[in-house]
Amino acid sequence: MTDATLWAIVLLSGAATYIWRALGVAIAGKVSPDSETFRLFACIAYAMLAGLIARMVVLPEGILAESPLSFRLIAVGLSVAVFFAAKRNLPLGVAVGLATFALLTTLWG
């Protein structure tokens, strides 16, 4: 394919993603700002994003699919446990999870 096709794909994908964003601004301006409606929107957003991340861990696409599911689950599980044990220490939780995953994939991947 030509360079022009590539640019068309990138621009159109950007524009098509922007539709969701613009729709969000437009609807949020119309809905009365009572907290109940927006609590519902927040729950939907949190559920969708948590579902997306869980899917990336359990059923990944691309290169992550090359790693065994057990490695991913052990690394995430350990990371969450350390995170809460260390009073929600985010860098520590990430470091432990990443080190676990790197170690497992380097040794047995």
Added chain:
Amino acid sequence: MSLFAESPRGPVAHGAADATGMPALVLFASMIGYGSMAREAGLTLWTSIASTGLVWGLPGQIAMVELYALGAPVIAVMVAASAANARFLPMVLSVMPLFNETPTRRGWHYAVAQFMSLNPWAAMMRDGPRMNPAYRTPYFAGFAGVCITAALIGTAAGFLMAGALPRHVTLSLVFLNPLFFTLVFVSTRDRGQILAVLAGIAAGPLFHLVSADWGLILTGAVAGTGAYFIDRQIRRRDD
């Protein structure tokens, strides 16, 4: 709730400082993975960089690159990229009341929406309500500015280094993204949001098996709405 402690250096620098560190690092790393993936799929350096800046949502970018590599028609690529990024609708919807209270003109909110992504969204949902309304838009601008800069540099670096990094290093870099956001999401403190996160974790992979195209939207609709009503029931009982 205590008020958000403002920085003497101003809201833009404050947002930028808060994004510098974990959020920027994780974005940089996952965009290295994306950049090398884009190169393998046949994108050029500049279209790779432009796709990060213009689409600005990794699931949509990955869908775009994968379908392009398969030789799918332009329209099909566009629809898939958009569907994979449908999460921006509930994200923008839920964060927008924070911006509607600001003195910024409403036209600017359409710019805010373009720069919305997971990191600044999570930061605004967590800290935004405690911020002085006038502080929010510039704080967001600083935060999102650092995020997009890190992502653009990461995309370029990933493209240029494609093939040079050992496979297990790339693997760990890509794993950083879901790992980091798992922690961001399990640390939510609001009961309704905790319920939504737990329901989403259970429903996400399940609904993905039912339909790869609609799984995510279904997850939001079913798990999110369910969590909301359970939380409302508990609130009413407590009143």
